[in-house]
Amino acid sequence: MSGATRRVVITGIGVRAPGGSGTKEFWELLSAGRTATRGITFFDPAPFRSRVAGEADFDAAAEGLTPRQMRRMDRSTQFAVACAREAIADSGLDTGLLDPARIGVSLGSAVAAATSLENEYLVMSESGRDWVVDPGYLSPHMFDYLSPGVMPAEVAWEAGAEGPVALVSDGCTSGIDSVGIAVRQIREGAADVMIAGATDTPITPIVMACFDVIKATTRRNDEPAHASRPFDGTRDGFVLAEGAAMFVLEEYGAARARGARVYAEIGGYATRLNAYHMTGLRKDGREMAEAIRRALDESRLDRTAIDYVNAHGSGTRQNDRHETAAFKRSLGEHAYAVPVSSIKSMVGHSLGAIGSIEIAACALAIEHGVVPPTANLHTPDPECDLDYVPLTARDMKVDAVLTVGSGFGGFQSAMVLTAPERSGHA
Structure with missing residues (x-):
């Protein structure tokens, strides 16, 4: 089928976001107009200008990740894998029956493994006290945290994908761009199925400090549930959050032929x-x-x-x-x-x-x-x-x-x- 006629559809969705543990809970929150922003609990936010965030109640063990996976994967990668599992299950697609070379992954992230990188630095430097860090405390999985390409690779292993696999990092448009690039892979005939989406878990002291410095985040710390106010005359900045969403993208004809539900x-x-x-x-x-x-x-x-x-x-x-x-x-x-x-x-x-x-x-x-x-x-x-x-x-x-x-x-x-x-x- 020519690239000009290959239509691309979403047949599976997986979401991990503040206020819920899956796509169903995510949609219930949105359609009810509820807010999931709150005071930061992941660390002591007292020194910071903005002390509110959109934290996700994510339980890696409950998501079925093994202790080894939890040790190896940064929190953001864990989110991506959990979402990919949900999206694949939601799609009804048995990836094991497909040619693995025709399955790809396109993952977006702005700050990649920021959580683990900061945690490792704090351990090695005694919470920043020591200028010369002690490499004896270095995690054996430091490369997995340092190299952003590990993130889509983990998703690819989960999906059995041996086709085009890449990380897209365009700041806050990464989550649109990663899906857009995945669509083009299918349209151009490079893949038949793409697992695409984005993940970020940036609620860490260093990331909070970065946005504090440029005064981009809200100071409405006394009203965390009402701090994010887009288009409102009283808004004073955004609320930093974490989350992920992954999709199964397929060529339209193939999806319809197997009786898949098409979201869009x-x-x-x-x-x-x-x-x-x-x-x-x-x-x-x-x-x-x-x-x-x-x-x-x-x-x-x-x-x-x-x-x-x-x-x-x-x-x-x-x-x-x-x-x-x-x-x-x-x-x-x-x-x-x-x-x-x-x-x-x-x-x-x-x-x-x-x-x-x-x-x-x-x-x-x-x-x-x-x-x-x-x-x-x-x-x-x-x-x-x-x-x-x-x-x-x-x-x-x-x-x-x-x-x-x-x-x-x-x-x-x-x-x-x-x-x-x-x-x-x-």
């Missing part, structure tokens, strides 16, 4: 860089708008076909303003008619992982006919004057969804998901 088709994807500033964004949203237009072109959908926009919605003033401008620039008058929301208001911002977690939310919105709300949106910002679905989920038919991401370094990515019968390729 990935119709279009594009990414752009603003070449402007490491953390700053232009007010006009030009680069994000261009990514949106290209993703729509690839999906062969008119902009008026979009039923829901899943915003990056980090809860920083410059991002919310930038996105609002990008939606108006790319969608025209339709930007005022289409509902927009940010699930970061409920699960926080898990850096590279969030793009995949948001793709999961989009596929589930199509599946259930529900648009998740923007929690904590009580005081609309006049600069952000679109329909941001405040507080309460909205029941409606959702056939085409636009999801976007924006990352430090200037990365801007967009993806269009559709119900298969709505596809511009049908």
Whole structure:
């Protein structure tokens, strides 16, 4: 089948995010408009400017990981493997019956094994007391923590994948980009099945300190459940979080032939860089708008076909303003008619992982006919004057969804998901 006609669909989803232990719990939280952000419990946050986070209640042993796997894998890798297992089981695909050379993995992560690297440093340096560290306390698995390529390799071993396997690290767009790259592998004929998604577990002192320094995270420490406030006039920064989402992606015809449930088709994807500033964004949203237009072109959908926009919605003033401008620039008058929301208001911002977690939310919105709300949106910002679905989920038919991401370094990515019968390729 030629690359031009190979359609790519999601047949399996696995999510680990704050507020739940799987995809079902994740969707229940979103559709109920509940928040899962809380005061940090993983370490003493007292020295930090921002002391709230989206922590996941993850039990590696309950997930079926062996003691050796838990010793070898960083927390983020554990999340990815657990999600991959769930996604494969959800898809009903028996990977053991497939040609392993036709199965690939595309995994995104912004900070990779940050948890284990910091823990190892603290052990070797006596919590930073000693300038000269003692290598006698070095973990034998230090290479696994140092090399990000180990992460997709672990997922590949789990899936029996011997095809194209890679890590994508584009900051906070990694979770969209990893899936977009996986889609292209199938379209181009390099693979028939891709296990794709992203993972990050950045709730560590060093990562918290990095965002403290640039004042990107919230100081609303007395209201952790209500600290993430995208598009709200009282917002003061994002809430750092952890999580992962993985998908089984297949060629549409093969998925239908085996009777698989299809959550959504990935119709279009594009990414752009603003070449402007490491953390700053232009007010006009030009680069994000261009990514949106290209993703729509690839999906062969008119902009008026979009039923829901899943915003990056980090809860920083410059991002919310930038996105609002990008939606108006790319969608025209339709930007005022289409509902927009940010699930970061409920699960926080898990850096590279969030793009995949948001793709999961989009596929589930199509599946259930529900648009998740923007929690904590009580005081609309006049600069952000679109329909941001405040507080309460909205029941409606959702056939085409636009999801976007924006990352430090200037990365801007967009993806269009559709119900298969709505596809511009049908």
